[in-house]
Amino acid sequence: MAKSYAAIPQGVQAYLGPEVSIRRQLEAKLEEVFQGWGYREIILPLYDYFETFACGVGPGLADKAYRFVDRDGSLLALRPDLTTLVAKTVATRLSHQALPIRLFYRGEVFRYEQPKAGRQRVFTQTGLELIGSPLLASDLEILLIVEECLRAIGMPSYRIAVGHAAFFQGICKGLELDAASAEALKTAVDHKDVAALERLVSGYRIEESKKNFLVSLPHLSGGGETLRLAKAVVRNADSRRALAELEKIHRIMNEVGRDEALVFDLSEVRGLDYYTGLIFKVYSASLGFELGGGGRYDKLLETFGCKLPAIGFSLSEDRLAAALDSTLPAMESAVPPQKVAISSGPVAGDFARALELRGRGVPICLDSETEQDIP
Amino acid sequence: MTLTLALAKGRILDEELQFLTHAGISISREGLNSRRLKIANADGGYDFVFARGPDVPTYVEYGVADMGICGRDVLLEADADVHQPLHLPLGFCKLVVAGLPGGAGRRQSALSTVRVATKYPRVAESHFRDQGIPVEIVPLAGSVELAPGLGLCDCIVDVVQTGQTLAENGLVVYEVVAESSAQVIVNRASYHLKQAEVLRLLKLFEATARGQV
Numbered sequence: 001m002a003k004s005y006a007a008i009p010q011g012v013q014a015y016l017g018p019e020v021s022i023r024r025q026l027e028a029k030l031e032e033v034f035q036g037w038g039y040r041e042i043i044l045p046l047y048d049y050f051e052t053f054a055c056g057v058g059p060g061l062a063d064k065a066y067r068f069v070d071r072d073g074s075l076l077a078l079r080p081d082l083t084t085l086v087a088k089t090v091a092t093r094l095s096h097q098a099l100p101i102r103l104f105y106r107g108e109v110f111r112y113e114q115p116k117a118g119r120q121r122v123f124t125q126t127g128l129e130l131i132g133s134p135l136l137a138s139d140l141e142i143l144l145i146v147e148e149c150l151r152a153i154g155m156p157s158y159r160i161a162v163g164h165a166a167f168f169q170g171i172c173k174g175l176e177l178d179a180a181s182a183e184a185l186k187t188a189v190d191h192k193d194v195a196a197l198e199r200l201v202s203g204y205r206i207e208e209s210k211k212n213f214l215v216s217l218p219h220l221s222g223g224g225e226t227l228r229l230a231k232a233v234v235r236n237a238d239s240r241r242a243l244a245e246l247e248k249i250h251r252i253m254n255e256v257g258r259d260e261a262l263v264f265d266l267s268e269v270r271g272l273d274y275y276t277g278l279i280f281k282v283y284s285a286s287l288g289f290e291l292g293g294g295g296r297y298d299k300l301l302e303t304f305g306c307k308l309p310a311i312g313f314s315l316s317e318d319r320l321a322a323a324l325d326s327t328l329p330a331m332e333s334a335v336p337p338q339k340v341a342i343s344s345g346p347v348a349g350d351f352a353r354a355l356e357l358r359g360r361g362v363p364i365c366l367d368s369e370t371e372q373d374i375p
Numbered sequence: 376m377t378l379t380l381a382l383a384k385g386r387i388l389d390e391e392l393q394f395l396t397h398a399g400i401s402i403s404r405e406g407l408n409s410r411r412l413k414i415a416n417a418d419g420g421y422d423f424v425f426a427r428g429p430d431v432p433t434y435v436e437y438g439v440a441d442m443g444i445c446g447r448d449v450l451l452e453a454d455a456d457v458h459q460p461l462h463l464p465l466g467f468c469k470l471v472v473a474g475l476p477g478g479a480g481r482r483q484s485a486l487s488t489v490r491v492a493t494k495y496p497r498v499a500e501s502h503f504r505d506q507g508i509p510v511e512i513v514p515l516a517g518s519v520e521l522a523p524g525l526g527l528c529d530c531i532v533d534v535v536q537t538g539q540t541l542a543e544n545g546l547v548v549y550e551v552v553a554e555s556s557a558q559v560i561v562n563r564a565s566y567h568l569k570q571a572e573v574l575r576l577l578k579l580f581e582a583t584a585r586g587q588v
Contacts, residue, residue, distance in 0.1 A: 159567040192458040218460060263567055283564040288438015
């Protein structure tokens with residue numbers, strides 16, 4: 001059966017009017033922030049070898065990639081993610097440059113998943129990567145930029161929920177869990193499912209106080225007191241290093257007056273096979289889903305043959321637009337174009353007038369309602 | 376900040392309301408009788424939305440409700456990305472595979488496809504496929520217990536409380552897929568943006584649940 005001309009594939013959309021305007025304004029403001037912190041824009045290819053994404057972002061996200069076969073038979077994929085492409089480009093082409101390398105990007109990504117949570121199968125991400133610095137100062141730089149981004153676009157009440165990959169990894173290592181048990185523990189913490197945690201923990205041969213601590217993990221979230229609570233219990237070196245880093249971040253963000261939106265969430269356990277240090281997610285009161293997130297991923301560039309630490313974040317432009325939608329005042333509309341009538345008489349004069357206006361930069365719109373065949 | 380709670384309508388609602396009353400949160404009679412689907416609490420502390428059970432996880436995932444109470448059965452089917460911090464001692468039931476006594480139904484051999492009628496297509500499909508059993512799902516909106524007797528399917532995946540409806544339709548339980556009870560769920564953004572309110576309510580629910588058990 002022939003499809004109707006109007007039919008569209010699931011997950012795509014076009015934008016017009018205010019939806020375009022809000023996106024372009026967001027982009028301009030974010031670009032200003034990125035450039036203001038010394039980041040250069042990189043434009044990345046729409047597709048690469050599937051293998052690139054599979055070793056980059058891991059099987060979870062690569063599974064959602066749209067795959068197709070090149071003329072030579074190699075398997076390609078539309079980019080499901082941009083960080084992987086930045087990492088590959090830097091690792092293979094730019095690693096001789098002075099470090100650290102600061103790059104920002106914007107572009108569509110493609111994921112084969114059920115359109116939901118304010119995203120279609122094609123959606124736009126914008127973000128940046130700071131590559132080649134293992135320093136905590138870079139973690140702070142990234143958090144300050146995220147904060148400035150949200151301010152710059154006028155996001156009302158937002159939170160940056162900050163955790164650390166090594167905190168939970170340290171706990172798992174200390175418990176000597178096998179992969180399946182660690183996964184079960186991770187899922188329970190991620191769901192904040194206290195009952196499931198109680199069940200799991202009852203099987204561990206550890207002190208009662210540690211069991212209680214594990215059960216309390218889902219709600220180890222809030223201000224600086226969260227870090228102190230955890231520090232009083234946790235003994236393993238990895239988790240303590242994580243807590244020490246977070247404490248420093250807290251102190252400095254506080255001293256520069258940028259800690260208002262910061263919350264600590266030690267139960268943040270997503271993407272642990274990817275992130276190696278700081279992890280964060282951005283939420284706003286006007287949207288039920290995260291607006292974006294990021295963290296430190298010191299092992300990704302190694303997969304492309306260049307051992308460089310890296311940290312970065314990305315924001316979903318579609319979700320930013322959705323979150324701002326209800327709060328943004330009507331866009332200041334551009335100067336309305338001046339109508340230039342094309343008369344039925346000798347038309348050269350009308351066009352000359354149009355060119356004169358354009359020459360002065362006046363926006364015009366040709367009005368050819370009265371146009372007849374040009375004699 | 377006011378919290379919005381989504382409650383599942385249907386058989387679990389009476390238990391939910393009773394639980395809320397025990398917790399000191401009352402919804403006015405007028406509100407309940409008015410058939411309105413959204414009401415603000417008399418104390419002004421909470422807003423309530425009443426949704427079909429399967430819609431509660433959706434409301435909470437999208438953040439139109441900050442928190443919700445729904446059955447675990449519903450949550451398993453919805454696959455919603457929400458926090459699930461607390462089980463409540465109400466709405467006990469089981470998700471089971473059931474069919475006519477004597478088992479195999481119309482299946483030709485141990486390897487052939489099982490046809491399953493259900494309101495839980497996701498749960499049913501993964502239950503069978505995880506065991507390597509090919510399955511054909513017949514999604515139904517209700518009266519699932521009729522299906523095996525009518526020859527529509529080999530078995531059903533459905534929720535049972537007392538087993539009475541199954542028995543009345545001449546069905547027996549083959550196996551239990553999951554135990555279910557009510558679960559409190561929380562939107563991921565609300566958890567951070569209204570944390571004090573969310574944690575206060577969770578604590579209240581927990582204390583109430585302990586008092587009831």
